Amino acid sequence: MINDNKEAASADTPMIRMSNVKKSFGDKHVLRGVNLEVKKGESLVVIGGSGTGKSVLLKNILGILEPDEGTIEVDGHVTTHMRGRARVELMHKFGMLFQGGALFDSLPVWENVAFGLIHGEKMSKAQAREIAVEKINAVGLSARIVADLYPAELSGGMQKRVGLARAIATSPEVIFFDEPTTGLDPIMADVINDLIVESVKGLGATALSITHDMASARKIADKIAMIYEGEIIWCGDIKDLDNSGNAYVDQFIHGRADGPISKHSDFSKSAKNTA
Numbered sequence: 718m719i720n721d722n723k724e725a726a727s728a729d730t731p732m733i734r735m736s737n738v739k740k741s742f743g744d745k746h747v748l749r750g751v752n753l754e755v756k757k758g759e760s761l762v763v764i765g766g767s768g769t770g771k772s773v774l775l776k777n778i779l780g781i782l783e784p785d786e787g788t789i790e791v792d793g794h795v796t797t798h799m800r801g802r803a804r805v806e807l808m809h810k811f812g813m814l815f816q817g818g819a820l821f822d823s824l825p826v827w828e829n830v831a832f833g834l835i836h837g838e839k840m841s842k843a844q845a846r847e848i849a850v851e852k853i854n855a856v857g858l859s860a861r862i863v864a865d866l867y868p869a870e871l872s873g874g875m876q877k878r879v880g881l882a883r884a885i886a887t888s889p890e891v892i893f894f895d896e897p898t899t900g901l902d903p904i905m906a907d908v909i910n911d912l913i914v915e916s917v918k919g920l921g922a923t924a925l926s927i928t929h930d931m932a933s934a935r936k937i938a939d940k941i942a943m944i945y946e947g948e949i950i951w952c953g954d955i956k957d958l959d960n961s962g963n964a965y966v967d968q969f970i971h972g973r974a975d976g977p978i979s980k981h982s983d984f985s986k987s988a989k990n991t992a
């Protein structure tokens with residue numbers, strides 16, 4: 718069982734809560750006190766420049782990295798230093814689409830999609846294949862054609878779809894998307910965005926995505942959080958993004974070379990506004 722049930726999970730308990738999470742590598746302070754909440758059923762997108770710690774943030778929630786300080790809660794349970802069986806059980810709640818796909822080259826498409834069902838849920842291969850076929854079709858691929866192909870035989874866009882089918886195969890409560898549209902042409906990127914919205918809503922899942930593709934962020938987000946210099950400097954509804962009143966957010970979403978982000982390497986705390 719998941720330990721630490723001090724706070725009983727209820728409908729109002731955020732699905733994910735990060736409180737003052739810090740993570741450094743040597744003297745490189747990547748996360749400097751991240752505070753972030755994702756409500757149940759909400760789709761939150763974290764935006765921010767390259768190397769600002771978006772993937773590190775996600776890896777801390779997933780337990781691939783452990784925070785130096787602070788607390789991470791999933792559905793009211795503290796998971797910060799969770800290990801062993803409890804961690805494995807926690808992972809059953811999660812689906813993940815990795816930056817770059819991260820498919821297993823040596824496994825055919827259907828077995829990539831069925832991986833969590835076979836190895837996590839101990840489902841029979843025959844039963845897992847049935848679900849995999851269903852999910853492959855759900856992401857707009859023809860299982861009849863691709864199920865027995867290997868990842869190397871697919872285009873980048875098809876691999877992303879297979880990654881998405883794998884992320885949703887176990888009907889997870891929370892799905893993480895790390896740069897789901899990177900490396901895709903704008904039309905394929907939009908197809909993936911639509912599929913993400915459809916699958917997340919279809920499952921009633923909570924979604925936490927990270928991207929620097931603003932078109933993608935606008936399409937999949939209910940809420941946006943911007944990370945800068947190791948902190949969340951703005952968080953608000955997608956409808957408020959264009960009127961955030963935050964110069965850092967404005968510069969980022971319009972992709973301007975000029976602005977506070979390039980001018981000050983020394984970050985001013987006055988930019989903070991957690992709406």
Ligand SMILES: Nc1ncnc2c1ncn2[C@@H]1O[C@H](COP(=O)(O)OP(=O)(O)OP(=O)(O)O)[C@@H](O)[C@H]1O
Nearest residue numbers: 742747765766767768769770771772773774816929
């Ligand atoms: N395991 C690690 N060991 C040392 N440094 C790391 C490690 N993982 C990440 N970093 C450093 O932390 C910083 C943030 O990395 P991260 O991958 O989170 O960036 P990102 O915001 O996801 O960037 P991108 O948009 O390019 O994917 C980088 O400077 C990176 O070099």
Ligand SMILES: [Mg+2]
Nearest residue numbers: 771772773816
């Ligand atoms: Mg990254």
